[in-house]
Amino acid sequence: MLCLKLILDELNRSNVPLMASSQGIDMSKSMKFPSTVEIAPSGKSRALTGRASQRARPTPLRMSLTVLLVLALATVVWPVMACTSLLVTRGASADGSVMITYNCDGAGGFAALAIVPAMDHPAGEMIEIGPFDPITKAPRGRIPQVPHTYKMVRQLMNEHQVAIAETTFGGRAELVNPSGLMDYHELMFLALQRARTAREAIQVITQLVADHGYGSKGESISLADTQEAWILEIVGAGPGGKGAVWAAMRVPDGQISCHANYPRLAEIPRNDPANWLFSDNVESLAVSKGWYDPKSGQPFRFCDAYCPATPLTRRNCDTRVWSLFRRAAPSQNFSPDYHRSKPGAAPYPICVTPDKKLRAADVFALLRDH
Numbered sequence: 001m002l003c004l005k006l007i008l009d010e011l012n013r014s015n016v017p018l019m020a021s022s023q024g025i026d027m028s029k030s031m032k033f034p035s036t037v038e039i040a041p042s043g044k045s046r047a048l049t050g051r052a053s054q055r056a057r058p059t060p061l062r063m064s065l066t067v068l069l070v071l072a073l074a075t076v077v078w079p080v081m082a083c084t085s086l087l088v089t090r091g092a093s094a095d096g097s098v099m100i101t102y103n104c105d106g107a108g109g110f111a112a113l114a115i116v117p118a119m120d121h122p123a124g125e126m127i128e129i130g131p132f133d134p135i136t137k138a139p140r141g142r143i144p145q146v147p148h149t150y151k152m153v154r155q156l157m158n159e160h161q162v163a164i165a166e167t168t169f170g171g172r173a174e175l176v177n178p179s180g181l182m183d184y185h186e187l188m189f190l191a192l193q194r195a196r197t198a199r200e201a202i203q204v205i206t207q208l209v210a211d212h213g214y215g216s217k218g219e220s221i222s223l224a225d226t227q228e229a230w231i232l233e234i235v236g237a238g239p240g241g242k243g244a245v246w247a248a249m250r251v252p253d254g255q256i257s258c259h260a261n262y263p264r265l266a267e268i269p270r271n272d273p274a275n276w277l278f279s280d281n282v283e284s285l286a287v288s289k290g291w292y293d294p295k296s297g298q299p300f301r302f303c304d305a306y307c308p309a310t311p312l313t314r315r316n317c318d319t320r321v322w323s324l325f326r327r328a329a330p331s332q333n334f335s336p337d338y339h340r341s342k343p344g345a346a347p348y349p350i351c352v353t354p355d356k357k358l359r360a361a362d363v364f365a366l367l368r369d370h
Helices: 004-013 184-194 198-212 284-289 302-306 311-328 360-367
Strands: 038-041 063-072 085-088 098-103 126-129 141-144 163-170 218-224 229-236 244-250 256-259 276-278
Touching (some): 085 218, 085 360, 141 198, 184 198, 184 218, 198 244, 229 256, 229 302, 256 311, 311 360
Parallel strands (some): 063 098
Antiparallel strands (some): 085 098, 085 256, 163 218, 229 244
8 A cells, every 4th residue: 555655755845845634744855754734835936947858857845734634545355345435624624624535446457656747848848648559659639729727746736736546437438438538537637737826727628538538437526726626527428429427526524425336316406606517418428328318307406317326336336425424424323224225215425413523533534434
């Protein structure tokens, strides 16, 4: 298991000073690492200079207290794949931080940590998108680069404290689009390079799939900045389909949420853009496939339409949600009946208010048993 100390080591080697959240220790001078570090920008980088091939910003990134990215990169015995992400809003945390977690059990897929520098890019530059042909080495496709990209810890957090995590839920197999260019790894990478806020990261991701197609299975993506936490859930539009089907919810301040390899978004308010975003086809595609009947008298539910629950998903996925919620909010007495598939049991809520405001140590403790 790779702990947060590895990120701190990597950042220190890259001359990125960090401040410990409680003692105010300058992590660039001390090698006694605490359990967690909360980081936020508190300075400006100098202008970029030099040739296009050497466009990285030379100044270290100064960070102070606002956002916590709790990282636990774990590898489990194959074929168990159990990623979990917990989201804690400012009003639900003891120190006003936004916190998200990332247990990525993708067999080492995110085990390599790297600092990707900020860069300026010339007009007309293109990004090659893999996988690359094993014989010709040609990329699967190319997309336009933006004029400037932000510094980041690869696929985790950028210089503006936009942080990202994910869990895969798969969804209906017939929604996978083999011709979709963008997979979720690329979307996470590009979102951090291009976004200053969590909401902007959602816009980056959804515009990229609208322009170039989505080629992965269903994903739940956590996004956070210094003010907000969001859940974005996305599935493909089927072979040859344009764009993707997606919905995003801002976690209400003062509450927590989580996802664990099963979509959590259900009913989608259609007139609340401050808190809910969604694709134009979020309901119509389900109707066209026969997965939802508007005449049924039942509300449209994203999770039911695009990844119907089974006893297996309840046991493997909802059990983890139940375990996190029952310990964060024991006064609410969450029943195990739903994840045990007891007839008539109601699904667990998307968000809950914890009994007490959570410290970083509480978040670690929650993740030790889920």
